[in-house]
Amino acid sequence: MSRLGHLLGYRLAGRPLLRLQRRRDERRLDSLRSGPDRPLEPPLRSIARMKEMMSGHYLEGRHASGVRPVAWVTSGASTEILLTLGFFVIYPENHAALCGARRRAQHLCEVAEDAGYSRDICSYARTDLGALLSGETPVGRLPRPDLLLCCTNICQTVLYWYRVLADHFGCPLVLVDTPFQYGPQPQPHEVAYVRRQLEEIVPVAERVAGRPFSEQEFTAIVARAKEASETWLEILERARHRPSPLTAFDAFTHLGPIVDLRGEQATTDYYRGLLAEIDRRIAAGIGAVREERYRVLWDNLPIWYRIGPLSQWLAARGVNVVASTYAHAWGELAPLMDPLHPFESMARVYLHPILNRSAGQKLEAMRGMVDDFSADGVILHSDRSCKPYSLGQIDQRDGLVNQTGVPALLLEADHNDPRSFSEEQAASRLEAFVEMLGG
Amino acid sequence: MTNSLRCPTRAEVVARVQAAGRRVAAVLPYHYPRALLRAHGFHPVEVWGPPGVPRDEGGRHFQAYTCDIVVRATSFLLRGGLDGVDAILVPHTCDALQGMGSVLGDFVRPTPPVLTLYLPRSRRPVDHEFLVAELRRLGEALAAISGRVPAPADWEAAFAAEDAADRALADLYARREGLAVTDREFYTVVRSREFLPAEDFVALAGSLAAGDPPGGVPVMLSGIVAEPLDLFDHLSAMGARVVADDLASGRRRVYPLQDGGDPHTRLATRLLGGPPDPTRGDPIAARARHLREQMGAAGARGLVIYDPKFCEPELFDVPLLRRHLSAAGLPVLHVEVELTGSLTQQTLTRLEAFVETLR
Numbered sequence: 096m097s098r099l100g101h102l103l104g105y106r107l108a109g110r111p112l113l114r115l116q117r118r119r120d121e122r123r124l125d126s127l128r129s130g131p132d133r134p135l136e137p138p139l140r141s142i143a144r145m146k147e148m149m150s151g152h153y154l155e156g157r158h159a160s161g162v163r164p165v166a167w168v169t170s171g172a173s174t175e176i177l178l179t180l181g182f183f184v185i186y187p188e189n190h191a192a193l194c195g196a197r198r199r200a201q202h203l204c205e206v207a208e209d210a211g212y213s214r215d216i217c218s219y220a221r222t223d224l225g226a227l228l229s230g231e232t233p234v235g236r237l238p239r240p241d242l243l244l245c246c247t248n249i250c251q252t253v254l255y256w257y258r259v260l261a262d263h264f265g266c267p268l269v270l271v272d273t274p275f276q277y278g279p280q281p282q283p284h285e286v287a288y289v290r291r292q293l294e295e296i297v298p299v300a301e302r303v304a305g306r307p308f309s310e311q312e313f314t315a316i317v318a319r320a321k322e323a324s325e326t327w328l329e330i331l332e333r334a335r336h337r338p339s340p341l342t343a344f345d346a347f348t349h350l351g352p353i354v355d356l357r358g359e360q361a362t363t364d365y366y367r368g369l370l371a372e373i374d375r376r377i378a379a380g381i382g383a384v385r386e387e388r389y390r391v392l393w394d395n396l397p398i399w400y401r402i403g404p405l406s407q408w409l410a411a412r413g414v415n416v417v418a419s420t421y422a423h424a425w426g427e428l429a430p431l432m433d434p435l436h437p438f439e440s441m442a443r444v445y446l447h448p449i450l451n452r453s454a455g456q457k458l459e460a461m462r463g464m465v466d467d468f469s470a471d472g473v474i475l476h477s478d479r480s481c482k483p484y485s486l487g488q489i490d491q492r493d494g495l496v497n498q499t500g501v502p503a504l505l506l507e508a509d510h511n512d513p514r515s516f517s518e519e520q521a522a523s524r525l526e527a528f529v530e531m532l533g534g
Numbered sequence: 535m536t537n538s539l540r541c542p543t544r545a546e547v548v549a550r551v552q553a554a555g556r557r558v559a560a561v562l563p564y565h566y567p568r569a570l571l572r573a574h575g576f577h578p579v580e581v582w583g584p585p586g587v588p589r590d591e592g593g594r595h596f597q598a599y600t601c602d603i604v605v606r607a608t609s610f611l612l613r614g615g616l617d618g619v620d621a622i623l624v625p626h627t628c629d630a631l632q633g634m635g636s637v638l639g640d641f642v643r644p645t646p647p648v649l650t651l652y653l654p655r656s657r658r659p660v661d662h663e664f665l666v667a668e669l670r671r672l673g674e675a676l677a678a679i680s681g682r683v684p685a686p687a688d689w690e691a692a693f694a695a696e697d698a699a700d701r702a703l704a705d706l707y708a709r710r711e712g713l714a715v716t717d718r719e720f721y722t723v724v725r726s727r728e729f730l731p732a733e734d735f736v737a738l739a740g741s742l743a744a745g746d747p748p749g750g751v752p753v754m755l756s757g758i759v760a761e762p763l764d765l766f767d768h769l770s771a772m773g774a775r776v777v778a779d780d781l782a783s784g785r786r787r788v789y790p791l792q793d794g795g796d797p798h799t800r801l802a803t804r805l806l807g808g809p810p811d812p813t814r815g816d817p818i819a820a821r822a823r824h825l826r827e828q829m830g831a832a833g834a835r836g837l838v839i840y841d842p843k844f845c846e847p848e849l850f851d852v853p854l855l856r857r858h859l860s861a862a863g864l865p866v867l868h869v870e871v872e873l874t875g876s877l878t879q880q881t882l883t884r885l886e887a888f889v890e891t892l893r
């Protein structure tokens with residue numbers, strides 16, 4: 096039945112329907128025109144394809160159990176090994192972000208809180224645990240995992256969270272522990288540690304998938320992941336152009352495939368298409384914000400439930416948030432990937448995300464981005480429920496102000512839980528910040 | 535006190551140790567290799583907050599949603615509380631201490647050098663191998679400060695002293711029911727391991743008089759640190775007695791001992807050998823089983839999980855621990871506190887109500 100469901104629900108009916116929906120979306124996007132009353136350009140047309148890909152992914156997820164081995168993985172984890180073995184991969188963080196963007200997160204957080212999960216834990220975790228406990232999700236249904244893969248290169252929180260999942264599902268939990276990088280370069284024993292753990296994923300995943308691992312296929316997938324990540328980075332770097340053809344909010348929206356579907360050919364193709372569309376904007380002299388007066392860098396996760404209003408609000412004041420440390424995290428590692436030495440290079444890649452580097456290195460990276468993107472200011476989202484990203488921001492803000500001379504604002508919020516966001520307070524702090532940009 | 539228990543303060547110990555020509559390392563919670571520090575000529579003095587130090591100075595570096603251990607320890611440092619120590623060791627226990635190690639090292643840059651130690655999050659052979667190398671790295675950093683690379687005799691002496699103290703700590707727990715001490719006295723001694731030289735700790739632990747402990751409704755205490763110590767007075771006034779613990783500042787650091795071999799390997803084996811612990815990636819079911827066994831052995835009727843606010847490693851486990859233990863008929867109370875030096879009326883009321891239900 097599950098194979099039949101997969102065939103009918105996903106391949107024969109679902110995908111063609113999504114294709115139709117995409118064409119409708121494209122026609123609608125084509126009909127949108129920029130105008131003096133609209134501070135933002137109409138969304139990039141590629142968004143329709145992105146929606147098709149992500150909806151297709153979650154649709155396949157509904158029918159994946161029993162057809163493909165299913166793994167739930169953390170966003171910083173190495174999925175290339177799993178893809179080689181034919182796993183269907185779900186990223187609970189991405190699912191939680193989707194719930195946040197669709198304003199379903201608060202309710203799901205409350206479900207988790209009713210079950211005893213504290214409001215002080217990460218709101219992604221609460222959102223997903225709420226979805227798990229209630230069975231409610233905007234994507235219809237998430238497939239039950241056969242394997243959990245947790246990599247600590249974004250936080251320790253994911254391990255606490257995945258231990259809860261392991262208890263709930265009773266499936267194997269594979270850990271890739273990535274020592275935090277207090278210094279600029281990983282130590283040889285740290286690289287060796289991560290490399291061995293990556294290699295040790297293989298026999299466990301083979302057992303779950305019931306098929307052998309192919310080095311050749313693995314190399315090809317790493318190569319595709321590298322190409323997709325490089326293209327993603329190129330896209331983000333196009334924001335150096337004045338006016339910038341995209342905003343960081345666009346980048347947040349187009350992030351899904353590089354997180355969830357990295358290593359698939361369709362993802363590389365999709366980002367090539369997006370890059371071409373952005374280049375057409377540049378050639379036509381079109382900026383994402385109609386009157387780009389100020390350029391700003393964003394630090395930390397997006398405020399998913401406020402992306403639209405916040406980007407409108409800022410654009411109305413001539414502010415383009417041109418880059419973010421968050422979206423860059425999935426591109427900046429591309430140069431480290433080496434398909435000819437996949438395990439060794441992946442060990443370095445997975446040790447290196449910005450979240451696994453010291454507060455001082457993060458300040459260094461932000462200073463570089465202020466220069467590279469000619470930013471006039473920085474918004475540091477102080478994210479109540481993402482401690483690893485947020486701790487250090489107070490000193491980073493001071494460092495940015497002192498070392499680059501641009502204003503920097505610490506904006507208190509939470510990436511998924513709207514109860515930790517005060518509209519009035521944020522508006523008045525942002526007003527003052529925009530005034531400083533003008534000064 | 536039933537014993538003539540005299541425990542020096544941390545400041546007295548620091549002065550005494552330094553007068554004897556040894557270096558002092560301030561150490562943040564909670565797993566670290568004591569014998570390694572000792573072999574390199576350092577005496578560890580742990581910093582758990584400290585409670586009662588205002589958050590103000592620390593709050594200039596860390597947001598309001600950061601736990602008290604990190605914020606108050608930073609305040610303490612900035613107020614000069616760690617002046618005169620020769621190094622600060624911040625083990626990578628959690629995201630909060632990761633932030634602290636990173637901010638101290640990159641921005642605050644206190645005079646004593648800030649050292650870090652990454653603790654692997656599992657207990658596989660690959661973790662052991664990594665930890666051996668990581669301990670070597672830490673040793674090199676200590677040697678760079680002290681100018682002293684331990685000779686075999688230094689290692690031997692360090693292990694002899696620290697093993698004796700670890701044995702004394704384990705023995706203290708084993709003798710709990712035969713000691714005529716209050717909970718406050720018992721935990722005063724347990725926690726003196728945080729700063730007393732090993733020899734002094736052995737002597738203090740050995741000085742406790744045998745006899746019957748005071749009675750009371752038996753409870754087990756889990757969580758990070760039982761601060762303030764008044765907690766024990768309150769529990770005792772409520773008619774409760776702490777018969778077992780799973781505290782980060784207590785029993786979670788009763789490690790199995792090994793003899794001989796390469797010192798770093800020996801230390802890694804020891805550090806990875808402690809009981810199930812939320813900061814080490816152990817399955818929650820294994821934690822629940824461990825707690826159930828401890829409670830069964832000690833006759834505890836309920837579990838109090840007692841944590842500083844915003845402690846994620848602890849918070850994630852609470853609902854499932856509650857479920858697993860309730861299924862075994864063992865009720866659980868979770869209490870979050872601020873390390874202000876006193877307990878709020880609300881906390882006391884909740885504790886009292888819980889103890890009532892256990893009678």
Ligand code: SF4
Pocket residue numbers: 188217218219220249250251252253396450480481482483484510
């Ligand atoms: S704590 Fe931060 S990095 Fe970790 S899962 Fe939550 S949002 Fe992601």
Ligand code: SF4
Pocket residue numbers: 563601602603604627628629630631758842844845846847848
């Ligand atoms: S109280 Fe919890 S969050 Fe704070 S330092 Fe200790 S283990 Fe980390």
